[in-house]
Amino acid sequence: MTKEPHPDTRLVEALLTNNSLVIKEIYRDFFPRIKAMIVRNNGSEDDAYDNFQESLMVIYNKAKTSDFVLTSSFYAFLYGISSRLWLKHLRKRYGKEVTFNEDLEFKDDFDLESAIFLREKRQLIREKFGVLRERCRKILHLTIMERKSHQEVAEIMGFANSDVSKKEKSKCKSRLVALVKKDPRFDELR
Amino acid sequence: MQLKAIEMANDKEKYERLERYLAGAMTAEERSAFEAEIAADKELQTDLELHQEIETTLGDRGEAALEATLRKMRPTASPKVRRFTPWIAAAATIALLITVYFVWTPGTTTELSPIASYLSEAPMDLTVLGDQEATLDAAQQAYNTGDYPAALENLQLFLAISPEHESARIFAARAAIATGEYATALEILDFFNGRSSLNIEEATWLQALSLAGMERWEEVRELLRALQNATTPEIREKAATLARSIPE
Numbered sequence: 001m002t003k004e005p006h007p008d009t010r011l012v013e014a015l016l017t018n019n020s021l022v023i024k025e026i027y028r029d030f031f032p033r034i035k036a037m038i039v040r041n042n043g044s045e046d047d048a049y050d051n052f053q054e055s056l057m058v059i060y061n062k063a064k065t066s067d068f069v070l071t072s073s074f075y076a077f078l079y080g081i082s083s084r085l086w087l088k089h090l091r092k093r094y095g096k097e098v099t100f101n102e103d104l105e106f107k108d109d110f111d112l113e114s115a116i117f118l119r120e121k122r123q124l125i126r127e128k129f130g131v132l133r134e135r136c137r138k139i140l141h142l143t144i145m146e147r148k149s150h151q152e153v154a155e156i157m158g159f160a161n162s163d164v165s166k167k168e169k170s171k172c173k174s175r176l177v178a179l180v181k182k183d184p185r186f187d188e189l190r
Numbered sequence: 191m192q193l194k195a196i197e198m199a200n201d202k203e204k205y206e207r208l209e210r211y212l213a214g215a216m217t218a219e220e221r222s223a224f225e226a227e228i229a230a231d232k233e234l235q236t237d238l239e240l241h242q243e244i245e246t247t248l249g250d251r252g253e254a255a256l257e258a259t260l261r262k263m264r265p266t267a268s269p270k271v272r273r274f275t276p277w278i279a280a281a282a283t284i285a286l287l288i289t290v291y292f293v294w295t296p297g298t299t300t301e302l303s304p305i306a307s308y309l310s311e312a313p314m315d316l317t318v319l320g321d322q323e324a325t326l327d328a329a330q331q332a333y334n335t336g337d338y339p340a341a342l343e344n345l346q347l348f349l350a351i352s353p354e355h356e357s358a359r360i361f362a363a364r365a366a367i368a369t370g371e372y373a374t375a376l377e378i379l380d381f382f383n384g385r386s387s388l389n390i391e392e393a394t395w396l397q398a399l400s401l402a403g404m405e406r407w408e409e410v411r412e413l414l415r416a417l418q419n420a421t422t423p424e425i426r427e428k429a430a431t432l433a434r435s436i437p438e
Contacts, residue, residue, distance in 0.1 A: 015256060016252065018252060018255050018256050018259050018373070020259050020262075020263075020406055020409065021406075023259060023260070023263065024263065027263055049264050053257075053260045053261070053264065056256075056260060057253070057256065057257065057260070060252075060253065060256055061253070064246075064250070064252075121243060122243070122246075122247045122253070125243060125244055125247045125248070126247060126248075129248060134351050137350055137351060138347065138350060138351055140248060141248075141347065141350040141351075142347070144244070144245055144248040144249050145248055145249060145251070145350070146343075146346070146347075147249070156347075166209065167206065169209070170202075170205050170206050170208075170209045171202070171205070173205065173209070173241060173244060174201065174202070174205035176244055177205070177237060177240050177241065177244070180240060181236075181240070
């Protein structure tokens with residue numbers, strides 16, 4: 001059975017298109033409630049802003065996946081992510097045993113934990129990209145971010161031909177893969 | 191030692207195959223054999239997913255742009271003009287005088303965005319030694335002859351490797367604005383948000399111009415208000431001119 005998109009899908013689309021007017025609307029309508037939840041649970045206003053922004057980024061990442069359809073209200077989805085992120089944060093701050101005075105039940109078919117993991121995995125990839133050697137960052141920048149052809153990359157980088165460019169990209173990517181896999185956080189995100 | 195060399199060669203071969211698989215460069219036969227291998231090998235599955243995720247993550251420019259927008263909406267993190275201490279103000283003034291000393295007569299080869307008339311006419315005159323020299327030279331050559339798309343391309347390449355180079359960042363943002371790539375300019379300038387920098391006024395001004403190009407007038411007004419007391423006269427005057435031309 002095909003899932004019917006919820007009318008709030010326009011809010012998700014606003015995140016995907018970086019529509020600042022609608023994003024302001026999201027802040028106006030939902031931030032006070034998220035802030036109240038955070039403050040009720042040992043957080044400050046600053047924590048609430050961090051949590052709210054991070055939750056919207058999780059939604060953005062989730063919405064980029066091909067099979068995503070928003071079937072609940074935006075707030076229900078946001079609240080589900082936000083409360084889980086906050087619980088995770090509290091566990092890190094205070095250790096494993098944390099009493100959370102919120103209802104984490106979220107009756108929907110979104111896999112909220114996997115959405116959060118996806119965001120964390122992407123942050124880890126970006127972080128490790130930053131520690132690659134200059135040359136590799138340049139090659140990956142040209143091939144992935146700038147979407148240059150291997151022939152163009154070969155010309156820019158002074159490689160003999162596009163085959164060398166392909167091999168170099170593969171090497172750099174494998175280094176990045178190795179760095180990500182080596183990080184202890186990666187095992188938690190699998 | 192020999193075992194290590196064999197492992198490395200195997201890894202290299204594995205990654206090359208993954209790349210070929212993802213690029214759709216395998217024959218049907220190779221593809222189905224490789225898929226059978228993936229199905230049987232959990233580690234290979236993880237590698238494949240990670241390879242795909244790297245392409246998606248690094249190729250997604252929207253994520254950084256959204257992060258920048260969200261940061262701007264946070265009251266404490268909105269771009270502000272810092273109150274300069276006297277020595278910083280003096281240094282900024284000297285830097286400005288050095289910049290305006292040069293007379294710039296570009297041979298414009300690209301169509302400029304409507305907002306480009308607000309940009310400083312200072313030529314690009316940066317020096318860097320080492321690997322990045324050629325990229326910066328190419329950017330400079332392009333910028334100073336009015337080929338802004340090429341300047342932007344080279345400056346972005348340069349910044350990918352030297353993200354802390356603030357002057358290059360400023361010129362990259364100018365080039366982006368000149369070509370009408372306002373969202374790109376905002377991404378480039380996001381670096382200055384919340385930072386203590388001599389270039390903060392210029393960065394704020396360029397953010398205002400980018401937002402003006404996108405007709406995000408409310409945000410433009412907010413930034414221009416912050417520039418009312420800018421220490422750089424040129425920015426202060428241009429900001430006032432732009433403020434007067436904002437549609438009601």
